[in-house]
Amino acid sequence: MSQVSPVAEKITALQQADSAQDLLRATQELAASADASAAPVLVEVLGFNNPGAAVAAVEGLISLGTAAVDALLQLDPENYGARAWAVRALAGIGDVRGLELLLDALGSDVAASVRRAAAKGLGQMQLAELPPDQQQVVQRQCLGALLAATSDGEWVVRYAVAVGLELLAAGLPPHLPEWQQARAGLVTLLAAAADNAPVVQRRAHLALLRLEQQ
Amino acid sequence: MVDADASPPQAGEPISEQEALRRLRQSEDSSQQYYGAWWLGRMRSQHPEAVPLLQQALRQRRPRDSGDGVEENAVARNAARALGKLAPAAQTAIPDLLDTLQDADDGLREAAARALGQLAASEAIEALCEKLASGPAGAGAQQANSPRLVEPCEALLEALGDIGVNEPRVLAVVKPFLEHERPLIRSAAARTLLQLSGEARWGELLVDLLDHPQLQVRRAALMDLGAAGWRPGFQAIAATLAENSLKLMALRGLVEQGNGDPGDEALLACMDALL
Known part of the structure; x- marks a missing residue:
């Protein structure tokens, strides 16, 4: 006699949801369960073409943190819609296993919403558990991708790059050349070019102010 | 609100400004003109020929022929949209846009209204108010054979907000649309009143x-x-x-x-x- 766990019940409820509203509610409940066994099911929800449920699933996956990464990386690369949501989840989690996907997304994804999520994610990779030399390798990769994206054609991506550069630099000692390069990237975004949005300039300005106070 | 089809007709190869001007200047292929007009607006072209060519394209409009498969006014609509994006250089096109506001094609009136708003053309206030004066039951009534309204109210209202002249006559014309049956029109009216008055209630x-x-x-x-x-x-x-x-x-x-x-x-x- 095995007792059905509360999570298993919630998974069943989700699998049986037969309306968009039901699916949203069931996803929210499962996302709130904070149980690693929910991860593969939440990843499945990313492919259901239900934005409300996908937002809830991404939040649930981010709160699961590293426990959700394996499930996210097993996602079918052909399922474009689901992949876009997965980039957001991996960006929020910051696990280094998601690095390749985020680098790839910022550099080449066609959707600005995916590039913007990747840009923020590359600024907040969780590197504390890596050996110092590897930390530096990852930081350089993130920095290179962010600097390249300072010329992205979409304002919202450049905005996210400003956020990513600030987050990245805030984790570095200012004497490192990487800190200086991140700062230089922010100065690029500060430029009042005709095609640069004022909101991007203001965000870069704020980032620079905060870094000066570091 | 979002402009309905402000995207390029097809994903083409990137073109140069000279090529966009050439496409708009020729008259054999209207889809090329359509793309050229879109390009000049999208790229905020500063070329001295851009505005005159767009004005010319705007005058190319013709009465709607429902039997005609090709949408002849598509070029004129894109020209109006592009002119809206080319402020302040496009100020000279305001009289053409005011003429277009009286066109029989409501899609074209809509594009012209938006452009006049973007150009902050205070000369347009009177015409915009006139179009809206009959209120939700007149200008805001649904057309007989279409889901569209008699006048493109959303664009007309928003243009008044973008022009931004806070005068009692303007407020009096806009306020009745807060009671329109369509929430999108109510939203446009509230936005305009908010832009004009800054009052928190809107x-x-x-x-x-x-x-x-x-x-x-x-x-x-x-x-x-x-x-x-x-x-x-x-x-x-x-x-x-x-x-x-x-x-x-x-x-x-x-x-x-x-x-x-x-x-x-x-x-x-x-x-x-x-x-």
Whole structure:
């Protein structure tokens, strides 16, 4: 006699949801369960073409943190819609296993919403558990991708790059050349070019102010 | 609100400004003209020939022929849209746009109204008010054989807000549309009143629409709050059930168009959380 766990019940409820509203509610409940066994099911929800449920699933996956990464990386690369949501989840989690996907997304994804999520994610990779030399390798990769994206054609991506550069630099000692390069990237975004949005300039300005106070 | 088909007709090879001008100048292939007009607006062309060529394309419009498969006015519509994006160079095209506001094609009237708003053409206030004067039951009534309204009310209302002249006659024409049966029109009217008067009650009305059961209405209210730059609405914007992309656009509007409390830092923190 095995007792059905509360999570298993919630998974069943989700699998049986037969309306968009039901699916949203069931996803929210499962996302709130904070149980690693929910991860593969939440990843499945990313492919259901239900934005409300996908937002809830991404939040649930981010709160699961590293426990959700394996499930996210097993996602079918052909399922474009689901992949876009997965980039957001991996960006929020910051696990280094998601690095390749985020680098790839910022550099080449066609959707600005995916590039913007990747840009923020590359600024907040969780590197504390890596050996110092590897930390530096990852930081350089993130920095290179962010600097390249300072010329992205979409304002919202450049905005996210400003956020990513600030987050990245805030984790570095200012004497490192990487800190200086991140700062230089922010100065690029500060430029009042005709095609640069004022909101991007203001965000870069704020980032620079905060870094000066570091 | 979002311009219905402001995207290129097809994904083509990137072209140069000279090529865009050439395509608009020729007259054999209207789809090439359509693309050329779109390109000049999208790229904010500063070329001295851009505005005159767009004016010429705008005059190319013709009466609608429902039997005709090809949409002849598509080029003129794109020309109007492009002129709206070419302020201040396109000021010289205001008389053409005012003429176009009287065209029989309501899609073209809509594009002209939006362009006049973007050019902040105070010369247009009288004509815009005149078009709207018959109120929700006249200008705002549904056409007999189409879901469209008699006048493109949303564009006309928003143009008055973008022009931004706060006069009693303008307010008197806009206010009745707060009672229109369509929430998108109510949203446009509230946005315009908010832009003109800055009164919080109109902002609150838009915030109420962020809870509307239809996604389309919530999206419109987001864009309207952004266009008016109404900063007190920032948390309601962040909590709306809609795409983050649209919330970010709305918040950008609050940062760039608005002032006062909350300050930039709180707004930018709100945007950061939506990336």
